[in-house]
Amino acid sequence: MIGLDLIALEQPQQKIYGMVIGIVTNNQDPEKLGRIKVKFPWLTNAEESKEGAESDWARIVTPMAGGDRGMFILPELEDEVLVAFEQGDISQPYVLGALWNGVDKPPIEKDEDEKNDLRVFKSRNGNKVIFDDAEGKERIVIQDKLGKNKIVIQDTIMIFNDKAKELKDLEPDKAQFTLDASATPVKITVGKDQDFLIEGTGNITFQNPDKDFAIECKNFTLKTSANTTIEAGGNAEITGDKAAFEGKSGMDLKCSSGVKVNSSSLEVS
Incomplete structure (x- = not known):
């Protein structure tokens, strides 16, 4: 001094x-x-x-x-x-x-109704948090300096970005993520020409014993490196314009009450 x-x-x-x-x-x-x-x-x-x-x-x-x-x-x-x-x-x-002064001015955001609805925290590089109290449009926004990556909380939680989204737990051995939406459907939408991948090193289970499970798509391929088991507690039905079953080393058909083949022509070779 x-x-x-x-x-x-x-x-x-x-x-x-x-x-x-x-x-x-x-x-x-x-x-x-x-x-x-x-x-x-x-x-x-x-x-x-x-x-x-x-x-x-x-x-x-x-x-x-x-x-x-x-x-x-x-x-x-x-x-x-x-x-x-x-x-x-x-x-x-x-x-x-x-x-603030004539050179350093406040980070003004558009306040449509001029009712002082906005509270803004903006850092030196432009990262910011916005609290918007506009009546009927209340929201919280967290976004980066370019505005390309942001989280908007407004009735729902929306995440926008131009890169991959990643949800990671700091303690992977204790990781557990739960999505609970008992009042409304859960919807995951993938953008045009984008792939949707579910991947894991452990078991992956889809479980809903009391409701239906439907898959609808153009082509469906099921491929396993070992065995495949399909089991139905009731009837099992496969329908298609043409069905082909091929076993490279053999095929066993087994039924405890008999086998019925219904066809206008049958060829066995």
């Missing part, structure tokens, strides 16, 4: 009550206490540049602070902030908050 020390040597220290404007010069607190330094353009002397003297490390007022908890948001370099001093002592500064 060379600048303020020089001023103190040249004139008796004066108390500064009230609040003053400062510009952030340093946000890398060597003691990791979340403090910053600011310069005061209005406070200069012959030994200082016209940009102003630099303060001591200043603590920042935040909505919540405590041991390893709280809201941690440091101002960026060159941000304009509002500063006060403990008991008017210029060597004991506190930063009360940040200020």
